[in-house]
Amino acid sequence: MIGGNMKKTLSIIAILLMAALSLFANGQKEDNEKKTIVVWHCNTGVTGEAFDKIVESFNNGIGKEYGIEIDAIYQGKANDVLTKVKASDEDSLPDIAQMDATAAIDMNYSEYLALASDLPISTDAFLDSALSAYRSEKGLLALPFNASSLLFYYNKTLFDSLSLSVPKTLEEFAAIAPMLGQKSGDSVTRYAFAGVPTTYELTTFIGSQNGLSYIVDNKNGHTGTPTEVLFGKEGTYKEFLTKWKALYDTGYVGNITSGVSTEFASGRTASMLASSSNLTTVISSVDGAFEVGVAPVPMVNENATGGTAIGGGGLFAFNDHDNTVAVLEYLTSAEVQRFWAEATGYFPINKGTYESEEYLSFIEENPLFNIAPEYAMSSNPLLTNVWLPSAYQIYYSFQANIQKVTAENMNIDDAINEMVGVIEDALDSYAEQNIN
Amino acid sequence: MLTLTYMKRKENMKAYLFLLPSLALAATFLFYPLMKAFASSFLTISQSGKILGFAGFKNYTKLFSDSGFRNAALNTIKFIIFFVPLNTVLTLLAATLTRKKRKGTAIAEFIFASPIVISLSAYALIFKEMFRGRISIINRIFSSEINWLSDKVPAMFVLVFLGVFLDFGLDYLLLTSAFRSTDKNIIDAAKIDGADDRKIYFSIELPLIKRMLSATIFLALKDAIMISSPVIILTEGGPFRSTETIMFYYYIEAFKSGNRAVQNTLSVLMTLIFILSMAIYSRRRSGNEKRT
Numbered sequence A: 001m002i003g004g005n006m007k008k009t010l011s012i013i014a015i016l017l018m019a020a021l022s023l024f025a026n027g028q029k030e031d032n033e034k035k036t037i038v039v040w041h042c043n044t045g046v047t048g049e050a051f052d053k054i055v056e057s058f059n060n061g062i063g064k065e066y067g068i069e070i071d072a073i074y075q076g077k078a079n080d081v082l083t084k085v086k087a088s089d090e091d092s093l094p095d096i097a098q099m100d101a102t103a104a105i106d107m108n109y110s111e112y113l114a115l116a117s118d119l120p121i122s123t124d125a126f127l128d129s130a131l132s133a134y135r136s137e138k139g140l141l142a143l144p145f146n147a148s149s150l151l152f153y154y155n156k157t158l159f160d161s162l163s164l165s166v167p168k169t170l171e172e173f174a175a176i177a178p179m180l181g182q183k184s185g186d187s188v189t190r191y192a193f194a195g196v197p198t199t200y201e202l203t204t205f206i207g208s209q210n211g212l213s214y215i216v217d218n219k220n221g222h223t224g225t226p227t228e229v230l231f232g233k234e235g236t237y238k239e240f241l242t243k244w245k246a247l248y249d250t251g252y253v254g255n256i257t258s259g260v261s262t263e264f265a266s267g268r269t270a271s272m273l274a275s276s277s278n279l280t281t282v283i284s285s286v287d288g289a290f291e292v293g294v295a296p297v298p299m300v301n302e303n304a305t306g307g308t309a310i311g312g313g314g315l316f317a318f319n320d321h322d323n324t325v326a327v328l329e330y331l332t333s334a335e336v337q338r339f340w341a342e343a344t345g346y347f348p349i350n351k352g353t354y355e356s357e358e359y360l361s362f363i364e365e366n367p368l369f370n371i372a373p374e375y376a377m378s379s380n381p382l383l384t385n386v387w388l389p390s391a392y393q394i395y396y397s398f399q400a401n402i403q404k405v406t407a408e409n410m411n412i413d414d415a416i417n418e419m420v421g422v423i424e425d426a427l428d429s430y431a432e433q434n435i436n
Numbered sequence B: 001m002l003t004l005t006y007m008k009r010k011e012n013m014k015a016y017l018f019l020l021p022s023l024a025l026a027a028t029f030l031f032y033p034l035m036k037a038f039a040s041s042f043l044t045i046s047q048s049g050k051i052l053g054f055a056g057f058k059n060y061t062k063l064f065s066d067s068g069f070r071n072a073a074l075n076t077i078k079f080i081i082f083f084v085p086l087n088t089v090l091t092l093l094a095a096t097l098t099r100k101k102r103k104g105t106a107i108a109e110f111i112f113a114s115p116i117v118i119s120l121s122a123y124a125l126i127f128k129e130m131f132r133g134r135i136s137i138i139n140r141i142f143s144s145e146i147n148w149l150s151d152k153v154p155a156m157f158v159l160v161f162l163g164v165f166l167d168f169g170l171d172y173l174l175l176t177s178a179f180r181s182t183d184k185n186i187i188d189a190a191k192i193d194g195a196d197d198r199k200i201y202f203s204i205e206l207p208l209i210k211r212m213l214s215a216t217i218f219l220a221l222k223d224a225i226m227i228s229s230p231v232i233i234l235t236e237g238g239p240f241r242s243t244e245t246i247m248f249y250y251y252i253e254a255f256k257s258g259n260r261a262v263q264n265t266l267s268v269l270m271t272l273i274f275i276l277s278m279a280i281y282s283r284r285r286s287g288n289e290k291r292t
Helices: A004-023 A045-060 A062-066 A078-085 A103-106 A128-132 A156-161 A170-180 A197-205 A217-221 A238-251 A259-267 A277-284 A322-331 A334-344 A351-353 A356-365 A368-377 A391-406 A413-434 B002-042 B056-066 B067-097 B104-115 B119-130 B138-140 B152-180 B184-192 B197-207 B208-228 B229-235 B245-257 B259-292
Strands: A037-041 A069-074 A096-100 A143-148 A150-155 A182-184 A187-190 A271-275 A292-295 A309-319 B043-045 B051-054
Touching: A037 A078, A037 A322, A045 A062, A045 A277, A045 A322, A045 A334, A062 A078, A062 A187, A062 A322, A069 B138, A078 A096, A078 A103, A078 B245, A096 A103, A096 A322, A103 A309, A128 A368, A143 A277, A143 B138, A150 A197, A150 A277, A150 A368, A150 B104, A170 A238, A187 A238, A187 A413, A197 A238, A197 A391, A238 A391, A238 A413, A259 A271, A259 A277, A271 A277, A277 A368, A292 A368, A309 A322, A309 B259, A322 B197, A334 A351, A351 A356, A356 A368, A391 A413, A391 B245, A413 B056, A413 B067, B002 B259, B043 B184, B043 B259, B056 B067, B056 B259, B067 B104, B067 B152, B067 B208, B067 B245, B104 B152, B119 B138, B119 B152, B119 B229, B138 B259, B152 B208, B152 B229, B184 B197, B197 B208, B229 B245, B245 B259
Parallel strands: A037 A069, A037 A096
Antiparallel strands: A096 A309, A143 A309, A150 A271, A150 A292, A182 A187, B043 B051
8 A cells, every 4th residue: 555655755756857857858840931041160269250140131131031040059169069969869950060170080981971062052152172182082071161270480580580581391300490489498498389289280290191192092091991001111100200300309399289389479389380260369368568470381292282271160960951052152152151160260261252342352451361262272272181080189199109118219110000000990999889 | 502593584574575575676776777778888879779789898888998098098087186185185184183172163063064065056056157257257356368178287176175165064064073982981091191182083083983984985986987067057067068977978969969978987987986996995994993
């Protein structure tokens, strides 16, 4: 027999359980009208403000006309957006997600992705090299939105005062490094260069060699899951490590992996490598203390003419609804891309922007903003960012590997074998879990 | 007799009924996933969750031969060696100094216990700012030139320091309350017998709080084995993978990269480590109880 109290307790328990279960049933209702287009993005700080303005002007302008509204939700870094996208299904996915190249390998196999090449959007107006960042064997995974390239940032005031010009090659850089750096006693008070290259930088340092080189086969993973590491047997990593070690041995390279732009802004390093998307932020944090200069990345050697790969992010769509397409068209339009580029340092992916008079007069007044697009457009369009499994482990391994060669005097050939091993292990376990 | 056993059974039933919700939750969110992870750790599973075949111990041998995992295990051991003793000594010291209520101890108590009220990530971010670069706040205060988060040894030091900071509040509260709930009569009796403060502390007070102390040590050990969020926020495993811990490795490889083999094998391994340390701890505890 169950007493009155017992019954009460049981019913309370039952209610609590039901309440708990209801938490799991919050799927969105299917909305055929789709008045609200949800966009998950990764823009914060200066770029976040610019993105908000773009959304706002849509919602108050074209959006109102069509009766559509963009609901922009900041989800953290590009990779955090990916994590959340991977954890979502049809019901909880946004209509559009802004992610970077690290998303490509997952999105390539996603059953929910609406291929950009299947959408009724003409890509004729887009820069070809920006599109190739998202081309896979299946088609176009995403539309480029925030395109950037790796740049060499330097303290122009310092370079000018020493009558030095920007180094074209790592050898030239090593030759002038002692002039750029400064020591008091044994400790370096100003580095010639601060930072440790990793996957992103190596895509350029390795990729530019001999006109075009890849880190892994299948065109850096774009035409299929990579199966082997190329930089080992092609000698491109060795060439880079040899030159980089020589630069490090001048004694003026700081192997710093965090806070590099703080060091740069405080004048404690004469140069650094960073994405062009940091341009506005770097200029504002230097705050006139010295003149900032940007230039193409010094080449590993005279034959490293491939230039750089286009980085940054793109817009991945999860349905082909007309309103989703309308938002995509808006975000990639010449006018939005102009505003976006001027506010951030990303460069326009729409060819139309480069013909707009407003943009032309903007880059005339702000020539620094024109270095990245010129650099990217003069690069080999086949040079693309690399799509790798276990991307994080590989990213940190490259840094550790270069640290061993430079600061800990590891034999270069051993270091290359180690790095090839790390990536091949990652490729193997990926293949095992996905190809069989 | 009959009615008595019936009554007892009824009582038991009631107890089980009360336990039912937690048992149901534990079963769905703990035991079932754990069993599934255990079974899956012997299978090859695709990223999308399809079973591709039987793997035997291959997932385990692969994990142990992975340089990233071995590095992470080594770093975790390093962290435990630095963190657990330092944390224990510092919290015990603070609790010892403020164990007697006097004028002003409330201020000290407030300060020592305050780390408990601010969230972990907030502290990690504050630390990150304080130790950022050569022009960091800490370097300015101590006019030092240390690259805290860019050199291996200082980075580990900052991580240990942050770990202590995060655990300090709770451990301090537990230890002071243990000190204060000891039987004052015993101490008074010892005083009358002529024992000095030192003797009282080491021979009476410390043994009396031994159980709580071992509980805090166990908590510290648990936190050290599981440390991940401070690493994710403060160092991202850097510089040069020197602060990558096992759970950080799990985070980047299993969670971020979706490696199912690492997900399952590492979950099983970590659970085993916990069951083992829990068993050792409770055996020691019951051993202590028998002796007292």
